[in-house]
Amino acid sequence: MTSISSYKKNWMRYENYLMSGEWHVHTNYVDGANTVDDYCKRAVELKIPLIAFTEHVRRVLTYNYRDLVEDVMRARENYPDLIILTGCEAKVLEDGSLDVSDEVLKQSEIVLMAFHSLPGSKDKYIEALTTALSNLRVDIWAHPGLFLRNKNLSLSEEEAEEILEKARKEDVLIEFNGKYGLPLEEWVEIGKKKGVKFVRGSDVHKVGDLK
Numbered sequence: 440m441t442s443i444s445s446y447k448k449n450w451m452r453y454e455n456y457l458m459s460g461e462w463h464v465h466t467n468y469v470d471g472a473n474t475v476d477d478y479c480k481r482a483v484e485l486k487i488p489l490i491a492f493t494e495h496v497r498r499v500l501t502y503n504y505r506d507l508v509e510d511v512m513r514a515r516e517n518y519p520d521l522i523i524l525t526g527c528e529a530k531v532l533e534d535g536s537l538d539v540s541d542e543v544l545k546q547s548e549i550v551l552m553a554f555h556s557l558p559g560s561k562d563k564y565i566e567a568l569t570t571a572l573s574n575l576r577v578d579i580w581a582h583p584g585l586f587l588r589n590k591n592l593s594l595s596e597e598e599a600e601e602i603l604e605k606a607r608k609e610d611v612l613i614e615f616n617g618k619y620g621l622p623l624e625e626w627v628e629i630g631k632k633k634g635v636k637f638v639r640g641s642d643v644h645k646v647g648d649l650k
Protein backbone atom coordinates (compact mmCIF):
# COMPACT_ATOMS: atom_id res chain seq x y z
CA MET A 440 0.00 0.00 0.00
CA THR A 441 2.37 2.64 1.25
CA SER A 442 5.10 2.68 -1.30
CA ILE A 443 8.49 4.28 -1.19
CA SER A 444 8.24 7.81 -2.52
CA SER A 445 10.08 11.07 -2.62
CA TYR A 446 7.50 12.66 -0.36
CA LYS A 447 8.39 13.26 3.27
CA LYS A 448 4.80 12.66 4.33
CA ASN A 449 2.09 10.73 2.51
CA TRP A 450 -0.40 13.62 2.70
CA MET A 451 1.87 15.66 0.41
CA ARG A 452 0.73 13.63 -2.60
CA TYR A 453 -2.78 14.97 -2.04
CA GLU A 454 -1.96 18.51 -1.04
CA ASN A 455 -4.58 19.97 -3.41
CA TYR A 456 -7.37 18.33 -1.43
CA LEU A 457 -6.59 19.38 2.13
CA MET A 458 -9.77 21.40 2.63
CA SER A 459 -12.03 19.85 -0.02
CA GLY A 460 -11.43 16.24 1.04
CA GLU A 461 -12.72 14.54 4.17
CA TRP A 462 -9.70 13.20 6.07
CA HIS A 463 -11.25 11.73 9.23
CA VAL A 464 -13.85 8.98 8.83
CA HIS A 465 -14.89 6.00 11.00
CA THR A 466 -16.65 2.94 9.65
CA ASN A 467 -18.72 0.18 11.21
CA TYR A 468 -15.52 -1.79 11.92
CA VAL A 469 -15.46 0.18 15.18
CA ASP A 470 -17.99 2.85 16.18
CA GLY A 471 -19.09 4.30 12.87
CA ALA A 472 -22.55 3.54 11.44
CA ASN A 473 -21.67 2.94 7.80
CA THR A 474 -19.48 0.93 5.44
CA VAL A 475 -16.66 2.09 3.18
CA ASP A 476 -19.01 1.66 0.22
CA ASP A 477 -21.78 3.77 1.84
CA TYR A 478 -19.36 6.65 2.44
CA CYS A 479 -17.83 6.51 -1.01
CA LYS A 480 -21.24 6.56 -2.68
CA ARG A 481 -22.21 9.63 -0.67
CA ALA A 482 -18.86 11.37 -1.23
CA VAL A 483 -19.35 11.04 -4.99
CA GLU A 484 -22.89 12.48 -4.69
CA LEU A 485 -21.53 15.42 -2.70
CA LYS A 486 -18.58 15.86 -5.11
CA ILE A 487 -16.07 15.39 -2.30
CA PRO A 488 -12.86 14.53 -4.18
CA LEU A 489 -11.00 12.58 -1.46
CA ILE A 490 -11.97 10.46 1.51
CA ALA A 491 -9.62 8.92 4.09
CA PHE A 492 -10.76 5.97 6.21
CA THR A 493 -8.96 6.68 9.45
CA GLU A 494 -10.33 3.89 11.61
CA HIS A 495 -9.61 3.70 15.34
CA VAL A 496 -6.74 1.35 16.11
CA ARG A 497 -4.94 -0.02 19.15
CA ARG A 498 -1.87 -2.19 19.29
CA VAL A 499 -4.27 -5.11 19.60
CA LEU A 500 -7.25 -4.75 17.30
CA THR A 501 -10.86 -5.87 17.69
CA TYR A 502 -11.18 -6.29 13.90
CA ASN A 503 -9.01 -7.32 10.99
CA TYR A 504 -7.41 -4.20 9.51
CA ARG A 505 -6.80 -6.09 6.28
CA ASP A 506 -10.59 -6.30 5.76
CA LEU A 507 -10.80 -2.51 5.80
CA VAL A 508 -7.93 -2.28 3.31
CA GLU A 509 -9.72 -4.75 1.03
CA ASP A 510 -12.94 -2.72 1.25
CA VAL A 511 -10.94 0.34 0.17
CA MET A 512 -9.37 -1.55 -2.74
CA ARG A 513 -12.82 -2.67 -3.92
CA ALA A 514 -14.17 0.88 -3.56
CA ARG A 515 -11.34 2.20 -5.74
CA GLU A 516 -12.60 -0.02 -8.54
CA ASN A 517 -16.21 1.04 -8.03
CA TYR A 518 -15.52 4.78 -7.65
CA PRO A 519 -12.59 5.49 -9.97
CA ASP A 520 -12.91 9.29 -9.77
CA LEU A 521 -12.78 9.42 -5.98
CA ILE A 522 -9.45 9.37 -4.15
CA ILE A 523 -9.88 6.78 -1.39
CA LEU A 524 -7.18 6.36 1.25
CA THR A 525 -6.55 3.85 3.99
CA GLY A 526 -5.67 5.30 7.36
CA CYS A 527 -5.90 5.07 11.09
CA GLU A 528 -6.48 7.21 14.17
CA ALA A 529 -3.93 6.25 16.79
CA LYS A 530 -3.99 7.34 20.39
CA VAL A 531 -0.98 9.13 21.83
CA LEU A 532 0.29 7.24 24.87
CA GLU A 533 1.88 8.89 27.91
CA ASP A 534 5.40 8.52 26.52
CA GLY A 535 4.37 10.11 23.24
CA SER A 536 4.39 6.86 21.28
CA LEU A 537 1.34 5.75 19.32
CA ASP A 538 -0.99 2.93 20.24
CA VAL A 539 -0.72 1.20 16.88
CA SER A 540 1.05 -1.86 15.48
CA ASP A 541 3.70 -1.75 12.75
CA GLU A 542 1.50 -4.02 10.70
CA VAL A 543 -1.30 -1.44 10.64
CA LEU A 544 1.13 1.40 10.00
CA LYS A 545 2.47 -0.44 6.97
CA GLN A 546 -1.03 -0.58 5.48
CA SER A 547 -2.13 2.94 6.45
CA GLU A 548 -1.64 5.76 3.99
CA ILE A 549 -2.78 8.48 6.38
CA VAL A 550 -1.99 8.43 10.09
CA LEU A 551 -3.95 10.58 12.51
CA MET A 552 -2.68 11.00 16.04
CA ALA A 553 -5.01 12.10 18.80
CA PHE A 554 -5.31 12.35 22.53
CA HIS A 555 -8.27 10.47 23.95
CA SER A 556 -7.46 11.45 27.51
CA LEU A 557 -5.10 13.90 29.15
CA PRO A 558 -1.83 12.37 30.33
CA GLY A 559 -1.61 13.59 33.93
CA SER A 560 -0.78 17.26 33.64
CA LYS A 561 -0.48 19.95 31.02
CA ASP A 562 3.32 19.60 31.09
CA LYS A 563 3.06 15.87 30.44
CA TYR A 564 0.61 16.59 27.64
CA ILE A 565 3.02 19.01 25.99
CA GLU A 566 5.86 16.51 26.33
CA ALA A 567 3.86 13.63 24.83
CA LEU A 568 2.52 15.89 22.08
CA THR A 569 5.99 17.12 21.14
CA THR A 570 7.24 13.53 20.87
CA ALA A 571 4.24 12.49 18.77
CA LEU A 572 4.71 15.46 16.43
CA SER A 573 8.25 14.21 15.76
CA ASN A 574 6.94 10.81 14.65
CA LEU A 575 7.71 10.54 10.94
CA ARG A 576 4.55 8.57 10.25
CA VAL A 577 2.16 11.12 11.72
CA ASP A 578 0.30 13.06 9.03
CA ILE A 579 -2.40 14.83 11.02
CA TRP A 580 -3.06 15.97 14.58
CA ALA A 581 -6.76 15.17 15.01
CA HIS A 582 -9.17 17.28 17.10
CA PRO A 583 -6.25 19.40 18.39
CA GLY A 584 -6.74 20.63 21.93
CA LEU A 585 -9.97 18.72 22.59
CA PHE A 586 -8.86 17.21 25.89
CA LEU A 587 -7.26 20.41 27.11
CA ARG A 588 -10.56 22.14 26.54
CA ASN A 589 -12.51 19.31 28.18
CA LYS A 590 -10.36 19.76 31.29
CA ASN A 591 -10.65 23.55 31.18
CA LEU A 592 -6.94 23.89 30.47
CA SER A 593 -5.31 25.99 27.80
CA LEU A 594 -1.86 26.58 26.36
CA SER A 595 -0.23 29.96 26.91
CA GLU A 596 0.48 31.92 23.76
CA GLU A 597 4.12 30.93 24.04
CA GLU A 598 3.28 27.23 24.44
CA ALA A 599 0.86 27.33 21.51
CA GLU A 600 3.51 29.01 19.37
CA GLU A 601 6.06 26.35 20.22
CA ILE A 602 3.70 23.49 19.47
CA LEU A 603 2.51 24.96 16.20
CA GLU A 604 6.06 25.74 15.16
CA LYS A 605 6.92 22.12 15.84
CA ALA A 606 3.97 20.96 13.71
CA ARG A 607 5.12 23.19 10.85
CA LYS A 608 8.68 21.98 11.08
CA GLU A 609 7.63 18.32 11.12
CA ASP A 610 5.02 18.80 8.36
CA VAL A 611 2.16 17.60 10.53
CA LEU A 612 -1.20 18.93 9.40
CA ILE A 613 -3.54 20.50 11.93
CA GLU A 614 -7.07 19.19 11.68
CA PHE A 615 -9.73 21.79 11.07
CA ASN A 616 -12.63 20.13 12.80
CA GLY A 617 -16.00 21.81 12.34
CA LYS A 618 -17.76 19.24 14.50
CA TYR A 619 -15.82 20.25 17.63
CA GLY A 620 -15.05 23.85 16.64
CA LEU A 621 -11.31 23.14 16.79
CA PRO A 622 -8.63 24.34 16.79
CA LEU A 623 -9.26 27.44 18.88
CA GLU A 624 -9.25 30.74 17.03
CA GLU A 625 -5.95 31.77 18.68
CA TRP A 626 -4.26 28.62 17.41
CA VAL A 627 -5.57 29.20 13.90
CA GLU A 628 -4.17 32.76 13.98
CA ILE A 629 -0.76 31.63 15.23
CA GLY A 630 -0.72 28.68 12.82
CA LYS A 631 -1.52 30.83 9.80
CA LYS A 632 1.25 33.27 10.71
CA LYS A 633 3.70 30.41 10.96
CA GLY A 634 2.65 28.78 7.72
CA VAL A 635 1.16 25.72 9.38
CA LYS A 636 -1.10 23.73 7.06
CA PHE A 637 -4.67 22.81 7.98
CA VAL A 638 -6.76 19.91 6.78
CA ARG A 639 -10.48 19.18 6.96
CA GLY A 640 -11.31 16.33 9.31
CA SER A 641 -14.81 16.06 10.73
CA ASP A 642 -14.56 12.87 12.79
CA VAL A 643 -17.31 11.44 10.60
CA HIS A 644 -19.22 8.55 12.19
CA LYS A 645 -22.14 8.29 9.77
CA VAL A 646 -22.91 9.11 6.15
CA GLY A 647 -25.02 12.09 7.27
CA ASP A 648 -21.89 13.72 8.76
CA LEU A 649 -20.35 14.11 5.28
CA LYS A 650 -20.68 17.67 4.06
Ligand SMILES: [Zn+2]
Binds near residue numbers: 555582
Ligand atom coordinates in the same frame (compact mmCIF):
# COMPACT_ATOMS: atom_id res chain seq x y z
ZN1 LIG B 1 -10.58 10.86 18.25
Ligand SMILES: [Zn+2]
Binds near residue numbers: 463465528581642
Ligand atom coordinates in the same frame (compact mmCIF):
# COMPACT_ATOMS: atom_id res chain seq x y z
ZN1 LIG C 1 -11.99 10.03 15.17
